[in-house]
Amino acid sequence: MLARMAEIVYPPACPACARALAEPLGLCAACWRELTFLERPWCARLGIPFPVEMGEGVLSAEAIANPPPYDRARAAVAYEGAARVLVHKLKYGDRMDLAAVLARMMLRAGREILADADLLVPVPLHRGRLWRRRFNQAAALSAALSRASGVPADPLLLRRVKPTRTQVGLTRPQRASNLSGSLLVPKPLRPRVAGRRVVLVDDVLTTGATADACARALRRAGAARIDVLAFARVVPEA
Structure with missing residues (x-):
């Protein structure tokens, strides 16, 4: 009613x-x-689409030149047009209801990595930024994905322990430097990660620096496999 x-x-x-x-x-x-949905054929590691079929398990030049510390990354759509508007409204417009809309598309894109996942872990915000923004969009997405997939989510497992500059406008090396030492799994919580197949959840993949830093923290905590699932990603021009 x-x-x-x-x-x-x-x-x-x-x-x-x-x-x-x-x-x-x-x-x-x-x-x-x-919306430009990201479909096969794609890089088996990064999920970046190829213009033509390259064969099963083929890696992109980016994945070969700069192997990520996670196993696979997938995103539902390219970060452009309506996708950019949706992310902005979720992130800055207090539209938490959008998490369910975006998660439905992420569920389809991440079917293979969610099939045997043990745990969903959102990219964390530092408590100062969380206080200003009032909620973490990645945590909202992981909660919606958990309800849709049945994979449990743990929004407090991965911590951002020092404030960082916004990543907008920074180069890849600058982003990596900005994030250095800022993410960890607290020692008392590491048994929750050890030997588990973890899916790191975020709204957008850009250069991958944030996903890399989170994956390294999860790897140090003993995760057996780390995949990344985002709603959107920046797709390099062919």
Whole structure:
């Protein structure tokens, strides 16, 4: 009854452009067409799409030149157009309801890595930034993914123990330097990670510096496998 009353007062609308919708938790046709879903063929390690079929298990030049400290990364869509708007509204617009919308797309993209995963771990925020933003978008996504997949989420396992500059506008080396020593799994919590297959959850993959730093912290804590699942990723130009 309460849900129905809410729909009358606040009719369903596209979260990206605010056009009216017949059903909640969806996108309008125009915004849906703006999404570039990332599909095979792709780099087996980074999930970056290839323009043509390259064969099973082929790695991209980036994965060969700079092997990441995690096993696989997957993202649902390219970080552009409506996807960028959705991420911005979730992250800065207090639209926590969008987590369920984005998680549905992530579930499809991450099917293979979620199939035998033991644990979902969101990329953490430092407590100062969390206080200012009021919630962690990666934790909201991991909670929604947990409900949809049945894989448990642990939002307090990985900690950001020192504040860092925003990563926006930094080069890859600058991002890595900015994050150095900022992430860890506290010693008392390491048994929760040891020998487990962990999926690191975030909203966007850009240079991969944050995912790299988180993966190294999880590896030091004894994780057996580390995969990364994001809603969107920056796709290098061909």
